[in-house]
Amino acid sequence: MNDLVNGINVSRRRFIVGASVAGAGLSLGILPAGKASADGHLDEVNAWVVIAPDDTVTVRVARSEMGQGTLTGLAQLVAEELECDWEKVTWEFPTPGQSLARERVWGPFSTGGSFGLRGSQQYMREGGAAARMMLIEAAAQKWGVPAAECYAENSVIYHKGSRRKTSFGKVADAAGKLAPPTEVRLKQESEWKVAGQPLKRLDTADKLTGKLVYGADIQLDGMLLASIKDCPVMGGKLVSYDEVAVRDMPGVRGVVKVETALGTSGVAVVADTWWQANKALEKLPIEWDLGPNADFDDAALTELLEDGLDADEAFIGNAGGDIGAAFAAADRVVEAVYKVPSQNHAPMEPMNATAVLTKDKCDVWCPTQDGEAALAGASEASGLPIEQCEVYKTILGGGFGRRGRPDYVHQVVEVAKAFPGTPIKLQWSREEDQKHGFFHPTTMAKMRGSLDADGKLTGLHLRISGQSILAGLAPQALQDGMDRLVFQSLFKQGVAPNMEDHVISYDFENLLVDHAMRNPPIRPGFWRGVNMNQNAIYMECFMDELAAAAVRDPLEFRLAHMGKNPKGAAVLKAVAERSGWGQKDGKHRGLAVTYGFGSYVAACADVTVSGNGDVKIDRIVAATDCGTAVNPQQIEAQVEGSFVYGLSALLYQEITFDQGVVEQQNFHTYPSMRIKDMPKVETILMPSGGFYGGVGEPTIGVAAPAVMNAIYAATGKRVRSLPLKEQLKA
């Protein structure tokens, strides 16, 4: 989400900068080891493309890979422009330290907001195209012919006239020494051969054999292991601990107070193995000052959120027409209150990081969604200048927004201070991961809609009350106190350039969307789908309520307000048609549509609800218009997975607090969907071309509301709060 927060800053010249400082990279010795061939020459054509003498092409990918497939998609785009043999493509992560030393040649490392591919595609395609032109130029110079008479195909360069040919690997060294082109022409989508294809991921093989090294798997010589407990209540502090009680336990090497610049305060046990460290930590007597939030609980939260539902003051996110007049003239006013709780990301790999700290160097290995934030964290925590720090990223065992925060990097460096020169791996327990998340913001919404005598919707007021992510994480990004991100997928078109990806799907004559900010003592964060999730629930479930009140078909009722949103209407109609909407076949269906992260998405859910209130989701039909489909099979995988994530939240997940402490501390109380509950997901890809929309997040937005509306169709009961749990059992 950082790109979204800061505004997009994509330099079209980035690849040129990269190529021109390649020589400087050589002299500074900052190129990754292993890229020089045996005779010492370098194969870097430019920052994005490295070609070995055997024609192996290494694409450098700065964005993180956490399962979303960005790595493969970006490599496809570079390979497309490069005209290389896809079978010879591999990848590597440049480090944030190298990037900094080369004037941020690789651009932002931050990977969130479904931005990984769409935020990098332009400059990476340009990088691939520039590298191809340089390779051709190098071959042309060697042959003494004009470059215009040569072309590249499948990693081979041909001269049209003389039928001479050479391979990329043979001219890569010479190409890397050439001045980069000042202008490149990118291919049209219609010309694509590698991009746009449903290719297999580049990172699958080692995920099947256990060979892939995640952050949790880092092993360094002489490494010690740490387990940590941070103060269980937000805003509390470590007071003391009794080291003597655990000092003689097997393997224990030390107990370390861990206070970070981010305000966390806790204690870690360091031992020869993590099992030993964690055993000792469980036995360690600890005294906490629980601070001002030690009595915070669900009742306090509800009181806080309810207070905002009718508050006089609220930030206006979208307004048009005259809502007061609409309600005054209404034949009927429909009203409903909804609630969405806090949720944890709970990636399968609990937080971890490994660090080696000496007096003049701080090296960190970690799974992170933002290598540069991790690097800044290493520098801040170690007190060393950033040039003396480095971060080596691994593939992430899930991220979902959680790993954009560098808290665990700060912590491991603090622990490493007590063991100079010794590698320390800090591994959180699942319980620590649950207690110290950056939780999906919790909000309530009061929805009011006015209908005229003909059942036409004349006015809509959507009042959001609750938590702001920016207020908790980046208050400097608030604008006069307002958090615009709160209005994701509800925002007005044409107001703010970096909110254009999150505008409302409907055109209403009289509309008011406003936010009464109420921030509980819960650490908020960007959670896959972010504020689109609850906003789509509020809007789409209430549209269903209004349609029912007006005795209109929910599809027609929606389409009546989508005249100016043909792409949104198209995905909605597509799921309705595929799912058999309107058929009298005894099935219970629910619809939802939204626009988020630059993509138009819709879903239709079929559910069966048994007599005793058990919900079975029989089928999901989902459609997405993400503009450009770089790898269709990976997009389908993301859509399928987004329903598991979104429906886990709908069915089971909430984070609640008792005496300030998270109550759901592992998967037995924070369940996640398993195979038996996953519905069949049918994905309809409708890329309409001309833009790049996000993929990882958008369809989460329609997952919960489509099912909630189908539950109404099946039972006549409205579910208005998450999670569903036993709500239908009464």
Add this chain to the structure above:
Amino acid sequence: MKTLKVNGKRIKVDADEGTPLLWVIREQLGMTGTKFGCGIAQCGACTIHIDGKAVRSCVYPLSAVTESNDVTTIEGLSENGDHPVQQAWAELDTPQCGYCQPGMIMAVAGMLNDMPNPSDEQIDAQITNICRCGTFQRVREGIHLAAKKS
């Protein structure tokens, strides 16, 4: 000192008998394919085989393993990564982040040892591993594909 038979090889380990096999495998033997996910046998990321049966190693103490038990981890499931389940997973490009997949693959391979051609209902009952990326659709398809291959 205790001798274990892991992936067909006899290996001496020096760990407290109460240590879960997960941590013996990861920390004593240095084989990190078997993952830590929850520590309470909920998620299945730590699934290994003992005598061909899938077990959750995060709650399986070293004391419960004898020298005669065959312990198999993801590293030993096949010599060349070509067990039918691994082949099916590769064909369908099943993993997303992949962190849960060694455990998922071991759980599935263990099920297929007893149930070479499971129905969807049997899959629902047997495979209870958590995958937060949500790969289940391809996992299910992959199980049926692997059943055909084996």
